[in-house]
Amino acid sequence: DIATALSLEVLCGTVRAYHPLIHKVRPHVGQQVVATRIRTLLQPENPSALFQSHQYIGKVQDAYSLRCAPQVHGICNDTIDFVNKLLTTELNSATDNPMVFTAEQVKNEVPFGFDIKAADPDKGSDKFSRGVVNSIDANGSSIDDITDLEAAKKEIAVLRATVAEQKKPKNWGFFKKTSDLQLESDHGVIMSGGNFHGEYPAKALDYLAIGVHELSAISERRIERLVNPSLS
Secondary structure (H helix, E strand, O other): OHHHHHHHHHOOOOOHHHOHHHHHOOOOHHHHHHHHHHHHHHOOOOOOHHHHHHOOOOOOOOOHHHHOHHHHHHHHHHHHHHHHHHHHHHHOOOOOOOEEEEHHHHOOOOOOOOOHHHHOOOOOOOOOOHHHHHHHHHHOOOOOOOOOHHHHHHHHHHHHHHHHHOOOOOOEEEEEEOOEEEEEEOOEEEEOOOOOOOHHHHHHHHHHHHHHHHHHHHHHHHHHHHHOOOOO
16 A cells, blocks of 8 residues: 555556545445555645646546555455454364364253254253263262373374274263264263365465455556556
8 A cells, every 4th residue: 555655656646536435435444444544645635746746737547556556455455354364263263073072062052963862762861961961060060171181182082093993982872863973971972074174264265365466466557657668
């Protein structure tokens, strides 16, 4: 935006295309921010000596690369903001498969897609780990946590190996309904899902590449006007 303001000034352009009224009737956030920024840098209420020297006499309108900067820069800024939010969510997400959830996490969740009671008639409820839930409610505290990091790593490794080999470990219930696969114990539940799929960051990065390309393209067009004797 600063480079655009400098280019507009040395190419004897006008700030008319950055008038607030123009951008209020197409109120995209990025567009309005860029227009305000360039307008502030050029201070039309207190124009430079260069602006005053030509007063835009004999011209109809500036080239697209100058007067359309708020529209082009604006969507690029909005694109970067969108990608930043999406990737921030992605970087703070769990993308493993299978997913391991504690009993505390699932104790109040209705097991969507599972009928535990039908899979195991001996269970007294269709909720996850009802025995654990009762214990938690009675004691007013959560199940014993694994505080040792190495012990936690070993348990996770065992659980993953169990899922891979489709074995039934001690104290684990193995339920299957149609194509769904789930492992449950007093400590929690393991479920397979699709969080590993990279479509979100892939599409976001494609979108980012388009935005950066457009910013580069319009910048190149301004450079051409600065160095071309017939245009400058």
